[in-house]
Every structure is written in structure tokens, then in C-alpha cells.
Amino acid sequence: MLAPTSEVSFEEEDLLALGQHSLGLFPDMVDELESSTSIDLDFRREGTLVVAVDRDDAEALEHLHNYHRRLGLPVERLVGDAARQLEPGLSPNIHYALFSPQDLQVDPVALVKALAGAAENAGAAIHPNRPVEAVRVGDAGVEGVVTADGDFCEFDHILIAAGPWSPKLKGLPRGALPHIRPVRGQMICVELGEPPLIEHVIRGPDAYLVPKSDGRLLIGATMEERGFDPRLTAGGIFDILEGAWEIVPGIYDAHVIDMWTGFRPLTLANKPVIGPSTIDGLYLAVGHGRNGILFTASTAYGLAELIDTGELPDYLHPFQLRELR
Secondary structure (H helix, E strand, O other): OEOOOOOOOOOOHHHHHHHHHHHHHHHHHHHHHHHHHOOOOOOEOOOEEEEEOOHHHHHHHHHHHHHHHHHOOOOEEEEHHHHHHHOOOOOOOOOEEEEEOOOEEOOHHHHHHHHHHHHHHOOOOOOOOOOEEEEEEEOOEEEEEEEOOOOEEEOOOEEEOOHHHHHHOEOOOOOOOOOEEEEEEEEEEEEOOOOOOOOOEEEOOOOEEEEOOOOEEEEEOOOEOOOOOOOOOHHHHHHHHHHHHHHOHHHHHOOEEEEEEEEEEEEOOOOOEEEEOOOOOEEEEEOOHHHOOOOHHHHHHHHHHHHHHOOOOHHHHHHOHHHHO
16 A cells, blocks of 8 residues: 555654655656566556544544645545445445545555566666675775675665564674564465455555455455464464455455565664765665555665665655654
């Protein structure tokens, strides 16, 4: 979900600005990646519908919509019937919704494949299944990396973008990385059906639903402080299914395709760290939380500019390591 507007949180205008900046870069980036790789990224522009299930949810959404208006965000308030004109499958209990027409979505798996393919087409050498064990640092800055099989590879510039596993890298002095922890998310995928159960991304208080063009409907996601435990739980899957069923009752009969867990990398400040580290030649793109895909474009273009020119773009200044201290 590329949804900085519908997912905005109070007092996080800097994250909203970064998300909006990155969202604006996505159309051209998608065109470039699809042209380079011929991979369909399932880039969709229907927008996001945020719904209230009960009166308390409606009051919370009204409070959020006041915040939208204060920030000048293009969000439309809908009563139940108007929301069901957009999505006829909504529960009859839903009487209040917000529609964010500028939100987008993309297939994250296809995006990663396309980024890798485009990088190779541009001359990059990618070494899959060859983990980096440590970063070697000398008096003058970074010297290279040591792989898990013991090989040393010399580099002048190193970018750490290893998600929640970034702190596992050895060789870095204390303070070179922010504190990053994994937050587990459980998800389930069901058949979208024909006709499709929904056509827009829909967010509710306890679940979100994301339709894909290949006939899948993604439902997620829990937020759990369970370390790197990858196991699914009955309670986690039950909670998101119940939350989704309260929004779109038709999922009750949908056939299950898959279930899985993932790990979001969160910093203590709930902000990504993007930019130079305390070590010459070492750069960071870590702690993106649940917005790693949304922030992809701004992170990539901004760090490329930094490494190439030595100048960090203004829009990334609030997310430097020194700003979180």
C-alpha cells in the first residue's frame, strides 16, 4: 500500500512529507522498472477506503478527518451508502468512511524482483544467498565486507539496508546504527473471487484488505513484539480475519491461498534512518517500519545522490542518524 494520506498519524508530519515525496516519484520509477525488466508491478491507482465499524471508530475517523483538513489533504468523507457505491460488498453496519483517491498500491514482491533486474541491467553484480557477516572498518572509514564464507570484498562505499537484521552485522562500533527491533506481522491471502469481493484497498480498525490483479486478496496484519519468531498463531490469524469479516462479510467463503509472517524493522523513534553514518563511507537505510515499500523511491534516489555527490537531499535531512539522538 502506497498510502501516506490515509495512513497519516498525528504529529508525524515529517513522515507524511517523506511518504508524499516518495509517492510522487513512484509513477516514473514504475515506468522505468517495467520498461527495463518487462516485469508487471501491478501498479494500481484506485485509492484507499478507510471505514468505521462502530460508533467509536466513526468518532476516531472524524477526528482524523479534521486532521486531514488541517493539513490540506485530499480526503473525502462518505456516509455508508456512498461508501457502498464504491464497494458494494461492505458490511451494512458500516455507516462512515473516508476515501483517499491519491493513494496507490504496488506488488512488493514484483517490485523487489524488478529493482534487482534493473540493477543488473545497469551493470550491478548481485550475489544472492551470500550473506555478509561483518563490515570491516579502519582508521580512514570503511574498507569492505566479510561474507559468511570468510571472503573479504573491498569497497569504498557500503550501504546497510538489511531491515531488522541490520544490528546482526559484526564489526560496527557502538552508535554506528540506531536501535532496531523486529515487529512481527501475520498475513493471510485468499481468493478475490469473480466478481471480485472488492476493488479498492480498504482499511478498517483491525485489518486491511488489498485486492491484486492476479485474483488474490491480501489481508493483514498483526503488530507483535515477538522477536524473530516466524510462527503463525491461531489468535493472530483469527484477529485479522475477524477484522476483515466485519468490513467485507463475503470473505467468509473465500478460499485460502497462503499465510505467512514478516518482520518490520522499527526504531525507537518510529522513524527510518536514511543517510550517512558516523563512519566515512558507510550509509544507512534502516528502520523503515511498515512503510519500507512506500519509502523506496525517496530512499533510493536520495541515497544515490548522497553517495554520488556527497550531498544529502533536503527531504532526507530529518531522517539522519544524528537527528534521532
